[in-house]
Amino acid sequence: RAGLDGKQILCQLKEKARLRTLDGSEEPFSSLGWGRLVPPQALEKLPGAPFKTCAVVASAGAILNSMLGKEIDSHDAVVRFNAAPTESYERDVGRKTTIRIMNSQILTDARHNFSDSPLYRNVSLVAWDPAPYTADLYQWFQSPDYNLFTPYETRRKASPSQHFYVLHPAFIWSLWDVIQSNSQEDIQPNPPSSGFIGIIVMMTLCDEVDVYEYIPSVRQTSLCHYYEGYFDNACTLGAYHPLLYEKTLIRRMSRATEEDLKRKGKATLPGFHTVTC
Template sequence: MPCSTWYSQKTAPIILNFSRNPNVFLTLEGDWRYTPNIVSYNLPYGIKGNEELVRQILAQTKSNMPERIDGLVCKRCVVVGNGNTLRNSLLGEVINKYDIVIRLNNAPVRGYEQDVGNKTTLRFFYPESAIEDLSGENEPDILFVLVPFKTADLLWLKELVYNKRGTRSGFWRSPPIIKKLDISKLRILNPFYFYQAMTELLQKANVIKKTAPYATTGLLAVTVALNYCDEVHLAGFGYPLNQKTGLIHYFDNLNMNLMSCYLLFPSSSPSFEPLAPSLVDVKYI
């Protein structure tokens, strides 16, 4: 079938002022010069003050997208949220048909295949949301993409990469001790997407100059997909905001009472994945 790209084939992008950057991961070669915010802003919008730390990590890991993904003529992607809307959805078979399946944080797959599928291409996470046993919930070819919110996240990753005892300070919840780690599967998300999500998609141009809530892992994943993919579909996003006892996730019994102080982007814990803004031709399945 023809590739029905969400991006305008005419003279302007569908989303006003949106400029695509397909460099998903931080690399040692070139990216920093061509994406000024990376060295101009602090985390999570850039890596100012953490350049050497990032270099030490990248010297031991990889930063490329596998050719089996990058070489696709049409990249059809689905971002799978963690919302309870997936429970009993029977979308598993549909999700598995996408070229690229992006999952979030520590959302389980095993035992939920009928509703969420079992294919995973990229899993976005931060230390507090990491999975302890990486082999239990993921396929061998998956890439684990760290979303660095703070310097402690990079220090944690460095200690993992260099097989040292992991730090436990600077986190809102103690990160798990990772088992069966293959560092060749680790990547660091390009901070460009954090910057873009807040200044272009959400139109908060001055947000990086003030104290403000962060975009969630889910919104960042959607932002990456809009940059890298030709077709972008979403599944499992949204909260039952009008139901105090409505369930939040498809995999547990946490309910909306825990979110009485609901914000679009909760600053205390990025583990909740609220509804992303409607993004023109982005489709919900």
């Protein structure tokens, strides 16, 4: 089977992976008053959007000693994931955070202290949770992987001016469908990683997206995260998430030089609205 080229994958994603957040118009959320709970402006209308240049910073240990901080901060918007800090890692990861994309464990696991930690203040937030593939919202609401709904409501009520969105499960699974359709093997029946989700969100919000240390550089290491001493190759290569397949797809769409890829772990992707299909 001849695979699609980078441009064709871009066009497939542009067509199939339409960014969608919960807007409170569907049950059971409409009856719960989420129409008034969610931010009035869509995620695509975030202040400053569409951004010219965006940086997506993967949490990989390999970004340590990269000296990429200044380059990352030079972008108009910077995306980080889960509990990844900037404090004391500025030289390598930068200090600016515009959007933080989090899986539902962050909102529910007391160790992350979502309600009080400064990591989740003064930035826009995007959360997601692995819903059933059918994206049945009733079923999901009754048994989410981690119950993000309650902390979401609490934060929206306490900080109504903070831009905070929950991704629609249909969006997450549309990404999975595109990854599967471009892979030779059956991939894990689990959602893509926050990293992949974040890249696609930013391809919707930006003219150009630079992704750092998602595709491993020459610094590739089994150190899972740059911010803690935990070692596991699965963090880079995948176990639960179809990470290897996601990364192959991003690699195929990247327009970065071989040199940037190797030295910086940098992939460069065009924003969807700049691509003519």
